[in-house]
Amino acid sequence: MMPTLSHSIPNDSDWLYEPKYDGYRMQVLWQSENDIRFFSRRLRDITSQFPDLMMHFKYVSDHFLPFLPLVLDGECCILKSAFKADFSSIQSRGQAKSKVTIDSLCKKKPASYVIFDVLYQNGKDLRPFSLLKRHEIINHLSITTLNETTSPLQGIYKIKFFSDSDKLWDLILKHHGEGLVSKKKNSKWLQGKRTRSWIKVKNKQYGIFILTAYNKENDYFQVGLVKNKNVVSVGSFTHGLNEMERKALKTTVKNHTIKEDKTYLYINPGLCIELSFLEWTKEGFREPRFESFQMDKNWEDCKWDKIMRNNKS
Incomplete structure (x- = not known):
């Protein structure tokens, strides 16, 4: 499911807002304790390219194991702040092929995964549920919510949701972030669709x-x-x-x-x-x-x- 680009932010009570991170859209398929894989937006298996993320997921696995099998949707990125990611750095991570290069980049440019949606929990398909319901499930995960006080800026995080678009946009401008995504509270997750239930606005x-x-x-x-x-x-x-x-x-x-x-x-x-x-x-x-x-x-x-x-x- 992909957002539609717009030049204006929808602004009424039907919407929630979240930062837009400039990275790789990535889904996490976690079927059992030791069976976890990462997939790109085009469903390419990129697990081997992010051993640092694998290490972070295993470190916080106690918070996820009660929800398996689980599918998460989010952004793999290299954070410069809670509202800005470094695209050129994550691009070099995504293009790395050899294990030596990948291991070196893990140390120089450690990646983070920011969760903004959950598609399956305990094997149950959550895509027909409303965004608000899926958010409730994400909030049950006892992991850090990414905000201005978060440190260090590498690991596994929940995205911060905003009800006030002006407040979020001010933070995007302050941090030179890529932009924000507006999402309808009642929106379902539609596979392979570019939808106007999700609207992205870029900080040009x-x-x-x-x-x-x-x-x-x-x-x-x-x-x-x-x-x-x-x-x-x-x-x-x-x-x-x-x-x-x-x-x-x-x-x-x-x-x-x-x-x-x-x-x-x-x-x-x-x-x-x-x-x-x-x-x-x-x-x-x-x-x-x-x-x-x-x-x-x-x-x-x-x-x-x-x-x-x-x-x-």
């Missing part, structure tokens, strides 16, 4: 960038920032442009091309544009989207340090 960041090139092969536009007095590439975007805006950008690049190769048309720095994005890292941005032309901006003011400072997490 913003920045002004310099247009530097156009990729003829994939219709993406390259952008850069000033770093150490040089314009360096920080990524590319294509989403967010309407037909007129895309045509205007292509015309601008073609009229000001200074160099061309098999893939790119290059231009001198000059045109500034505003992009939104989910997260900024030293490698660049994630999920960039065009927002507006910034004709009154000087490209020399589009600086790497300014973006890093404004979006520091």
Whole structure:
């Protein structure tokens, strides 16, 4: 079951709210004391990639054993705070293949599992039950609820549910979190469905960038920032442009091309544009989207340090 992306948070008594963690959606299938497995959203068995999580589950197993067979739904992530996870770190964990690499990453980038739903308890299918009923069952688990005072930030946790969306959103902004998920109190768990009973809203960041090139092969536009007095590439975007805006950008690049190769048309720095994005890292941005032309901006003011400072997490 997957949430639908929205730009606004539903705000009435029919909804509950929870932080959205930037990690891997993961279900835990726990059939007997020593039979526990982890599955990705596409039902790939990823148990061997997270031996640290296995260790944490076994450590708190006394709290789970009375509920077996059990299926949990949640997020596997590397927490930076109770409201923010580090996607690039969990991505490296998910891509690791060799045991040596996995063991090394377990020490350098220990993972957590945040439980936000329970699908089976004592072998009984709970998916037809309401979200509120499933929450009651989660609350019976005697494990830590993730909040601002939680330490250390690695292990097995219950998610914190909020009835006040404004309060949660303030915490998301404070911690530079990914966003929040709104869930209808009476919602059932529907397998394989993207539903409007669950609504996700992302905490978008913003920045002004310099247009530097156009990729003829994939219709993406390259952008850069000033770093150490040089314009360096920080990524590319294509989403967010309407037909007129895309045509205007292509015309601008073609009229000001200074160099061309098999893939790119290059231009001198000059045109500034505003992009939104989910997260900024030293490698660049994630999920960039065009927002507006910034004709009154000087490209020399589009600086790497300014973006890093404004979006520091």
